[in-house]
Amino acid sequence: MFKKTTGVININDNSNFNITIRHHVIFWVVYFLFTTFRWGSYFNDYEYAFKTTLLGFSIHMTLCYFNLYYLMPKFIYTRKYFVYGIVLSASLFFMLIIKFNLTYFLVSNNVWPEGPEVTSTLTLNYAIEMMMGELYVITFVTAIKVTFDWIREHKRLIDMEKLQLETELRLLRTQISPHFFFNTLNNIYSLTIEKSDKAPRIILKLSELMRYLLYETKQKRQSLTKEIICLQNYLDLERIRYGDQLKINIDISGDIEDKEIAPMLLLSFIENSFKHGANKNIGEVKINIDFNVIGDFLHFRVSNPIAALRDNNAIKETHGGIGIDNVKKRLELGYKEGEYYLDINSDDEEYIVTLKIKVV
Template identity: 40%
Template structure:
């Protein structure tokens, strides 16, 4: 499926039915308005028919030719020149049509003492046309602005999802590379655990490749995945002490997939070299009315490992970027070294 967004364009195609509906309503409104004002609905209907024919031509000439050609390209002087020329042209077109089809006097509704053609008549007709053109142009520009905004929002969303998928994909090769290295070591040792590692690895690959394609998954599924991952590490390492404490109800909570894995990987990366095994304590907490999920992981570390910092490694930097893309600033992530342990605390919003 091609998800590449198309170019952002100015001319959003408004369906024809909306054009027809707009001009019909506007024609009826003006006919009733001026027919009531002059107490001559027949003349109002005929004169507005001519006026609206001219107005439609002027409006579409303005919004589909003058605006794209001059306004959007910031060519002010040519635009002003064409507005003046267009106003004169459509004045004579409208005046001539009224003379031929409506009334020889051209301006029977004029105030006493004023005749057409003349300066007052020209000003009245042109201002009336500019009023309609400005009104229609405002509608068109508003529709185009909304269309462009929607396209930009969609583009931003696609870019966001692309980056999230990229960051998420960085986790999987790193994990599989480490596991294959462990499997290789076990095969060299002709360990009985090697076949078990293959089975566990296939289960995890099935989860990663087929079950985490959604933007969010059930937290319980993610916990099962974490358990499988730790079980896989237990086959490789002899001394692992692992505890998982769940506080509150997490059955209905959905989270981004593979969000917690870097924290678990970090435990083994920096805790597995102590020679005394790895101790991992994980706490998940979701309390009623809180609308937040609290994740706390604590693991022993090798005090001689100079690569350990309070900020974590590349994997945790990856997590921070994902969290920002997903939640902007609506999350809390704290990491640090306390009493010989690396501690990471994460708080993310969840649906009520």
């Protein structure tokens, strides 16, 4: 079983993709200077280029912002494309009339010096050329705005997906603690009814586990050493409960220092070995637990005997456990493809869980 996962990012952190007033100013200043020097060198008259560019840019900016913040929200986002085309064309024509008159009366009688001939009237060729030029500017500016909007929205969706995964992981971790405490408190209840001397020691061990669960399991990864200590505390609880009837063999090999694992991930497997092993057996029960770190991976194995029922009228479980399903889901969400391998199998005598998981 190999699954993928993702991390988490603050979904409000979109500052790198917001277009501010400063960006608007920089864009138009650069565009203005570029156009001025371009036409200034073309006509060899920078004063004329400055005047026409200044006049043209007031029209460019008006059309661009009118399109971005009125026409597109009102017509494009509502899928009224035909109406959008009509209104945009009318806007271009209206601005054409303004530009022609401003150029004619404020700059030069020849309103189209770069054209094929002297133009002092509103001709069809002039109208087409000017409207296409304005449409080019509108398209260019709109493309920039749409691109930034797409990047920001794409980032927001990715961050929401990551946040949802992280939220689900946290929910799964919170499910472990109630499940574990439910079983342990049932054990304490049974011992107190029997007035067993084991009850105080179990309560003390349980408090140590509670402290760990409350303060050490909030992060995405936890020290493997601390996790093993937590598991040993749990096993101490079970030893107190079962006494000499329970035999636990623990083997730890390899370098476990500076290794990290998802918190409370292994507890469900060990808890399950008691649920389906020691809880239902008579006589001595042997549980084998191996921790073997090889390179970047922990090879974890736990085995327990299949339950030998006390009698044919053994009480059936009325509540399905969430432990194993929980840990499978956490593996799917918390680790990438190739970072873990889980195998659970059993025969007539033994139940075996084998997990290979990345711990760096």
